[in-house]
Every structure is written in C-alpha cells, then in structure tokens.
Amino acid sequence: MSQPRLMQGxxxxxxxxxxxxxxxxxxxxxTPSTEIAEMLAERLPRAGGVFIQMEDEIASMAAVxxxxxxxxxxxxxxxxxxxxxxxxxxxxxxxxxxxxxxxNVQRVGPSTGMxxxxxxxxxxxxxxxxxxxxxxxxxxxxxxxxxYVLTAKAFAVADELRVPVILLTDEITGHMxxxxxxxxxxxxPRPHRPLEGAAPPDIPPMVHFGEGRRVLVTxxxxxxxxxxxxxxxxxxxxxxxxAGKVESRQEQLTMxxxxxxxxxxxxxxxxxxxxxSAQRAMRLARERGHRVGMLRLACLWPFPGHEIEALAERAxxxxxxxxxxxxxxxxVERAVRGRCKVIGYSRVDTELIRPEELLPVLEGV
Numbered sequence: 001m002s003q004p005r006l007m008q009g010x011x012x013x014x015x016x017x018x019x020x021x022x023x024x025x026x027x028x029x030x031t032p033s034t035e036i037a038e039m040l041a042e043r044l045p046r047a048g049g050v051f052i053q054m055e056d057e058i059a060s061m062a063a064v065x066x067x068x069x070x071x072x073x074x075x076x077x078x079x080x081x082x083x084x085x086x087x088x089x090x091x092x093x094x095x096x097x098x099x100x101x102x103x104n105v106q107r108v109g110p111s112t113g114m115x116x117x118x119x120x121x122x123x124x125x126x127x128x129x130x131x132x133x134x135x136x137x138x139x140x141x142x143x144x145x146x147x148y149v150l151t152a153k154a155f156a157v158a159d160e161l162r163v164p165v166i167l168l169t170d171e172i173t174g175h176m177x178x179x180x181x182x183x184x185x186x187x188x189p190r191p192h193r194p195l196e197g198a199a200p201p202d203i204p205p206m207v208h209f210g211e212g213r214r215v216l217v218t219x220x221x222x223x224x225x226x227x228x229x230x231x232x233x234x235x236x237x238x239x240x241x242x243a244g245k246v247e248s249r250q251e252q253l254t255m256x257x258x259x260x261x262x263x264x265x266x267x268x269x270x271x272x273x274x275x276x277s278a279q280r281a282m283r284l285a286r287e288r289g290h291r292v293g294m295l296r297l298a299c300l301w302p303f304p305g306h307e308i309e310a311l312a313e314r315a316x317x318x319x320x321x322x323x324x325x326x327x328x329x330x331x332v333e334r335a336v337r338g339r340c341k342v343i344g345y346s347r348v349d350t351e352l353i354r355p356e357e358l359l360p361v362l363e364g365v
Contacts, residue, residue, distance in 0.1 A: 009174040010035035016151030023049045023072040026063035031115040032171040033105035036077040057082040061089035071208035077103035091130030099158035103167045105174040117350035118171035123327040135246040138301040142275040144178040172273035202245045255298035264293025271297040280355035308335035317341040
C-alpha cells in the first residue's frame with residue numbers, strides 16, 4: 001500500500017501525469033508552474049519519456065502537438081502570459097483533433113501582473129481563448145490529491161475524445177502542501193485513443209505518424225476524408241461534430257461535489273482554491289442556523305448548466321465567489337434564467353477570498 005506523503009500541488013500534477021503514461025513534455029519556465037517542468041526534467045527521462053525546454057510557449061505547444069500526432073501522450077504547463085501565447089496552437093489542436101494536456105497554473109494578470117500571486121482570471125480564456133468555435137474540456141482541482149486525480153483524468157479524456165484538455169489550477173492549489181495517499185501504481189485506468197473499427201461515430205479513429213499509413217493533418221476545414229474543403233455543408237458538418245462530441249457527453253464529463261443541497265435556500269457555486277473557503281463559510285453559516293448548501297465544480301467546461309437549473313428551481317439565491325471580476329457568475333446567470341437571484345462576490349487584490357468575509361454574503365447581511 002502507498003504511504004502518506006506531504007506533497008505540493010504541482011508535484012501531484014507531475015505524479016498524476018506520469019501515472020497516466022506521460023511520454024513527452026515540452027515547456028518553458030514560468031511562475032507559478034515552474035516546478036512542474038523542473039520535476040519532469042528529472043523524472044520523465046528516467047521513465048523512458050522525453051523532456052524538452054523550448055525557446056518559448058508557442059513552440060512548446062507546437063512540439064506537444066507534434067509528439068501527440070506521433071503517438072505519444074504529451075503535455076505542457078504554463079501560466080499567465082504563457083497561456084495566452086499557446087492559444088493559436090490550441091486552436092490547431094482542437095481542429096485537428098489532437099489529444100494533449102495543457103496545465104495552466106493561474107496567476108494575477110493581465111500582462112506580467114504579480115507573477116507569484118493567485119487569481120482565477122483565466123476561466124473564460126480557457127474556454128474561448130482561441131478564435132472560432134471549438135471543443136475543449138477544462139478541469140479545475142481544489143486540492144493536492146484532486147490535482148493528481150484530475151491530471152490523470154485529463155489524459156484519459158483527451159485520448160477518448162481526441163481533444164485538448166486544460167487543467168486549470170491556480171497558484172494556491174499549485175503551491176500548497178497537503179498530506180496525500182496516492183493509489184498504488186497501475187490502478188488508474190488508461191483509456192486508449194479511438195482505433196479503426198472501434199471509434200464512436202462522432203470521433204474518427206486516430207492513426208499516428210510512423211505506423212505505416214499516410215496521414216494528412218491540416219488546420220483548414222476538411223471533408224469526411226480528411227482533405228481540405230471549401231464546401232459550406234462540409235464546414236458546417238465539421239464544426240458541429242467537433243463541438244457535439246464534447247457537448248453530447250456533458251453528463252459523462254460533469255464532475256461536481258454537492259453539500260447540503262436538499263434543504264438549501266442559499267447555494268454557493270465555487271471552484272478551484274476558492275471552493276475551500278466557500279465550504280468553510282457554508283459550514284459556519286449552517287452552524288448559525290442558515291440553510292446554506294454548496295455545489296463545487298471540478299469540470300468547468302462543458303459547463304454543468306443542468307445542475308444549476310435544478311438548484312434554481314428551489315433556491316432563493318445562488319452566490320458565486322471568484323478571484324476575478326465575475327467570469328463564472330455570468331454562466332450561472334445564463335443557466336438560472338431569472339428563476340432565483342444570483343450574487344457574484346469578487347476579489348482581485350491578489351488575496352484569497354476568506355470564509356469570514358464570505359459568511360455575511362451567505363447570510364444575507
């Protein structure tokens with residue numbers, strides 16, 4: 001059995017990636033994600049994989065795509081401006097259906113901001129950062145152990161759906177240390193990429209470079225044979241299929257934690273590091289006689305609108321605390337559609353939202 005360990009969030013990301021079968025990492029050092037690259041520079045070659053430090057974030061993302069097309073499980077890690085630089089090639093990965101994992105340890109921005117301070121300002125960028133309509137899956141851990149689990153999950157989803165998957169963590173989750181007990185090696189499932197004869201109708205089989213077949217990869221719109229096409233009908237069919245393969249699996253991808261929702265008049269919807277404070281504030285409110293419940297989101301995109309809709313039918317108000325000026329609260333409002341009151345609570349001064357400051361908002365003071 002595995003022994004308890006004191007582990008940092010970024011270290012847990014490394015362990016989860018290695019357990020998921022990571023074979024290739026390309027990156028460029030940037031705070032507060034640098035520990036991921038540092039640890040993989042040492043660990044990945046020992047595990048038979050390839051680590052390469054590229055000249056910049058654009059090249060890092062391109063190298064990850066190339067390695068994945070050659071059949072390797074590939075990942076990169078970044079933060080802040082580095083995530084912005086990856087967006088063009090993220091769009092290429094989405095259109096070419098190239099499985100890969102991008103870790104974004106969020107920090108304050110825009111621009112250089114305060115490089116070692118926490119924030120949650122990349123929620124909308126993680127979904128809509130690249131141009132055009134495109135599929136993406138975004139996972140958001142709230143603890144060190146969950147960082148391990150969701151990193152491994154990211155590789156599984158990327159392979160199964162042939163999509164880029166973003167692990168959207170943050171400086172607090174990435175740098176804090178907690179006691180964890182990792183599962184025994186080999187216990188996590190390792191799904192395979194769709195192969196000929198076994199691929200779902202909406203996900204084409206994946207043939208890698210070097211496997212004896214001619215492979216065409218293009219960032220242009222293409223028809224069902226994979227060749228470039230200017231047909232409006234083919235363009236419509238392609239974009240709708242790419243989006244649909246994620247949206248149609250929303251129930252499968254939804255990952256939430258629910259606390260005290262059966263009798264809740266006030267519901268907190270939170271994610272990432274803020275979810276820790278929100279859970280404590282919920283408990284304090286209930287101790288004082290207030291019927292407060294909580295929904296924690298571990299998968300941000302696709303957004304679990306059906307969960308929010310169900311809560312809006314019976315709650316008086318929904319509170320959304322975020323370390324930004326209100327990015328997820330708008331999505332909550334769209335799902336609620338006026339059936340109950342939605343209150344956003346923001347903090348953008350580089351400090352974590354604390355339970356004590358959130359408590360009066362939950363109590364309606």
